[in-house]
Amino acid sequence: MSEESNLMSELWPLAPAQATDWLLELCGDGITGFMPPAMPDAVWVLNAMYEHEEGPADVSYHEYHQARLADGSVQRREVAGIDLDAVGIATGGGVGRAHYPGPGWRRLRWAELARRIGDPVVPECILEGMPG
Incomplete structure:
Protein backbone atom coordinates (compact mmCIF):
# COMPACT_ATOMS: atom_id res chain seq x y z
CA MET A 1 0.00 0.00 0.00
CA SER A 2 1.38 3.42 -0.91
CA GLU A 3 2.06 6.19 1.56
CA GLU A 4 -0.66 8.30 -0.12
CA SER A 5 -3.38 5.67 0.40
CA ASN A 6 -2.32 5.30 4.07
CA LEU A 7 -2.78 9.06 4.49
CA MET A 8 -6.23 8.88 2.84
CA SER A 9 -7.41 6.05 5.07
CA GLU A 10 -6.19 7.94 8.15
CA LEU A 11 -8.17 11.04 7.12
CA TRP A 12 -11.26 9.12 5.97
CA PRO A 13 -11.33 5.65 7.49
CA LEU A 14 -13.54 3.13 5.72
CA ALA A 15 -16.88 2.56 7.39
CA PRO A 16 -18.70 -0.75 7.32
CA ALA A 17 -21.15 -1.06 4.40
CA GLN A 18 -24.08 -1.32 6.86
CA ALA A 19 -23.36 2.20 8.15
CA THR A 20 -25.34 3.70 5.26
CA ASP A 21 -28.21 1.20 5.20
CA TRP A 22 -30.50 3.82 6.76
CA LEU A 23 -29.81 6.12 3.78
CA LEU A 24 -30.74 3.34 1.38
CA GLU A 25 -34.02 2.79 3.25
CA LEU A 26 -34.79 6.53 3.33
CA CYS A 27 -33.68 7.58 -0.16
CA GLY A 28 -33.55 4.50 -2.34
CA ASP A 29 -30.67 3.47 -4.58
CA GLY A 30 -27.48 5.35 -3.73
CA ILE A 31 -25.11 4.23 -6.47
CA THR A 32 -23.71 7.74 -7.03
CA GLY A 33 -24.92 9.32 -3.79
CA PHE A 34 -28.15 9.74 -1.87
CA MET A 35 -30.84 12.26 -2.75
CA PRO A 36 -32.95 13.26 0.26
CA PRO A 37 -36.69 12.66 -0.01
CA ALA A 38 -38.92 15.41 -1.39
CA MET A 39 -39.42 18.37 0.91
CA PRO A 40 -42.85 19.05 2.40
CA ASP A 41 -44.82 21.87 0.80
CA ALA A 42 -44.32 24.12 3.83
CA VAL A 43 -40.98 25.56 4.91
CA TRP A 44 -39.63 27.78 7.66
CA VAL A 45 -38.28 31.10 6.44
CA LEU A 46 -35.22 32.00 8.49
CA ASN A 47 -33.97 35.16 6.81
CA ALA A 48 -34.26 38.48 8.54
Whole structure:
Protein backbone atom coordinates (compact mmCIF):
# COMPACT_ATOMS: atom_id res chain seq x y z
CA MET A 1 0.00 0.00 0.00
CA SER A 2 1.38 3.42 -0.91
CA GLU A 3 2.06 6.19 1.56
CA GLU A 4 -0.66 8.30 -0.12
CA SER A 5 -3.38 5.67 0.40
CA ASN A 6 -2.32 5.30 4.07
CA LEU A 7 -2.78 9.06 4.49
CA MET A 8 -6.23 8.88 2.84
CA SER A 9 -7.41 6.05 5.07
CA GLU A 10 -6.19 7.94 8.15
CA LEU A 11 -8.17 11.04 7.12
CA TRP A 12 -11.26 9.12 5.97
CA PRO A 13 -11.33 5.65 7.49
CA LEU A 14 -13.54 3.13 5.72
CA ALA A 15 -16.88 2.56 7.39
CA PRO A 16 -18.70 -0.75 7.32
CA ALA A 17 -21.15 -1.06 4.40
CA GLN A 18 -24.08 -1.32 6.86
CA ALA A 19 -23.36 2.20 8.15
CA THR A 20 -25.34 3.70 5.26
CA ASP A 21 -28.21 1.20 5.20
CA TRP A 22 -30.50 3.82 6.76
CA LEU A 23 -29.81 6.12 3.78
CA LEU A 24 -30.74 3.34 1.38
CA GLU A 25 -34.02 2.79 3.25
CA LEU A 26 -34.79 6.53 3.33
CA CYS A 27 -33.68 7.58 -0.16
CA GLY A 28 -33.55 4.50 -2.34
CA ASP A 29 -30.67 3.47 -4.58
CA GLY A 30 -27.48 5.35 -3.73
CA ILE A 31 -25.11 4.23 -6.47
CA THR A 32 -23.71 7.74 -7.03
CA GLY A 33 -24.92 9.32 -3.79
CA PHE A 34 -28.15 9.74 -1.87
CA MET A 35 -30.84 12.26 -2.75
CA PRO A 36 -32.95 13.26 0.26
CA PRO A 37 -36.69 12.66 -0.01
CA ALA A 38 -38.92 15.41 -1.39
CA MET A 39 -39.42 18.37 0.91
CA PRO A 40 -42.85 19.05 2.40
CA ASP A 41 -44.82 21.87 0.80
CA ALA A 42 -44.32 24.12 3.83
CA VAL A 43 -40.98 25.56 4.91
CA TRP A 44 -39.63 27.78 7.66
CA VAL A 45 -38.28 31.10 6.44
CA LEU A 46 -35.22 32.00 8.49
CA ASN A 47 -33.97 35.16 6.81
CA ALA A 48 -34.26 38.48 8.54
CA MET A 49 -36.31 41.21 6.87
CA TYR A 50 -36.28 44.94 7.36
CA GLU A 51 -38.66 47.77 6.60
CA HIS A 52 -38.14 51.49 6.46
CA GLU A 53 -38.92 53.23 9.75
CA GLU A 54 -41.51 55.34 7.93
CA GLY A 55 -43.53 52.13 7.55
CA PRO A 56 -44.60 50.00 4.63
CA ALA A 57 -44.35 51.56 1.18
CA ASP A 58 -46.99 51.40 -1.54
CA VAL A 59 -44.66 49.26 -3.68
CA SER A 60 -42.89 46.11 -2.50
CA TYR A 61 -39.27 45.47 -3.37
CA HIS A 62 -40.46 42.59 -5.55
CA GLU A 63 -42.76 44.92 -7.53
CA TYR A 64 -39.94 47.46 -7.85
CA HIS A 65 -37.56 44.72 -9.06
CA GLN A 66 -40.12 43.40 -11.58
CA ALA A 67 -40.55 46.92 -13.02
CA ARG A 68 -36.76 47.26 -13.38
CA LEU A 69 -36.65 43.88 -15.17
CA ALA A 70 -39.40 45.05 -17.53
CA ASP A 71 -37.62 48.29 -18.44
CA GLY A 72 -34.28 46.49 -18.85
CA SER A 73 -32.40 48.39 -16.14
CA VAL A 74 -31.45 45.10 -14.42
CA GLN A 75 -30.66 41.66 -15.80
CA ARG A 76 -32.59 38.49 -14.97
CA ARG A 77 -30.92 36.20 -12.42
CA GLU A 78 -30.39 32.61 -13.54
CA VAL A 79 -28.81 29.74 -11.63
CA ALA A 80 -28.32 26.35 -13.29
CA GLY A 81 -30.79 27.31 -16.02
CA ILE A 82 -33.51 28.38 -13.56
CA ASP A 83 -34.83 31.93 -13.93
CA LEU A 84 -34.98 33.01 -10.28
CA ASP A 85 -36.96 36.12 -11.19
CA ALA A 86 -39.69 33.97 -12.76
CA VAL A 87 -40.02 31.46 -9.92
CA GLY A 88 -39.15 33.47 -6.80
CA ILE A 89 -39.90 36.63 -4.88
CA ALA A 90 -37.23 39.34 -4.86
CA THR A 91 -36.55 40.43 -1.28
CA GLY A 92 -33.67 42.80 -1.86
CA GLY A 93 -31.48 40.85 0.53
CA GLY A 94 -29.56 38.78 -1.98
CA VAL A 95 -28.82 35.13 -1.36
CA GLY A 96 -28.06 34.05 2.19
CA ARG A 97 -28.42 35.90 5.44
CA ALA A 98 -29.95 39.38 5.32
CA HIS A 99 -27.85 42.10 6.91
CA TYR A 100 -28.93 45.30 8.62
CA PRO A 101 -29.36 47.80 5.76
CA GLY A 102 -28.38 50.82 7.86
CA PRO A 103 -29.95 53.90 9.43
CA GLY A 104 -33.65 54.43 8.73
CA TRP A 105 -34.42 50.70 8.63
CA ARG A 106 -35.75 48.42 11.36
CA ARG A 107 -36.03 44.66 11.71
CA LEU A 108 -39.50 43.37 10.90
CA ARG A 109 -40.29 40.15 12.73
CA TRP A 110 -42.21 37.45 10.88
CA ALA A 111 -44.77 37.30 13.73
CA GLU A 112 -45.37 41.06 13.38
CA LEU A 113 -45.91 40.71 9.63
CA ALA A 114 -48.30 37.79 10.19
CA ARG A 115 -50.36 39.87 12.67
CA ARG A 116 -50.36 42.83 10.28
CA ILE A 117 -51.79 40.84 7.37
CA GLY A 118 -54.03 38.62 9.51
CA ASP A 119 -52.24 35.31 8.96
CA PRO A 120 -51.23 32.84 11.67
CA VAL A 121 -47.48 32.50 12.23
CA VAL A 122 -47.87 28.75 11.62
CA PRO A 123 -50.83 27.72 9.45
CA GLU A 124 -53.44 25.60 11.26
CA CYS A 125 -52.93 22.60 8.94
CA ILE A 126 -49.26 22.38 9.97
CA LEU A 127 -50.14 22.13 13.66
CA GLU A 128 -52.51 19.16 13.25
CA GLY A 129 -49.80 16.50 12.97
CA MET A 130 -47.46 18.03 15.57
CA PRO A 131 -46.81 16.19 18.83
CA GLY A 132 -47.74 17.97 21.93
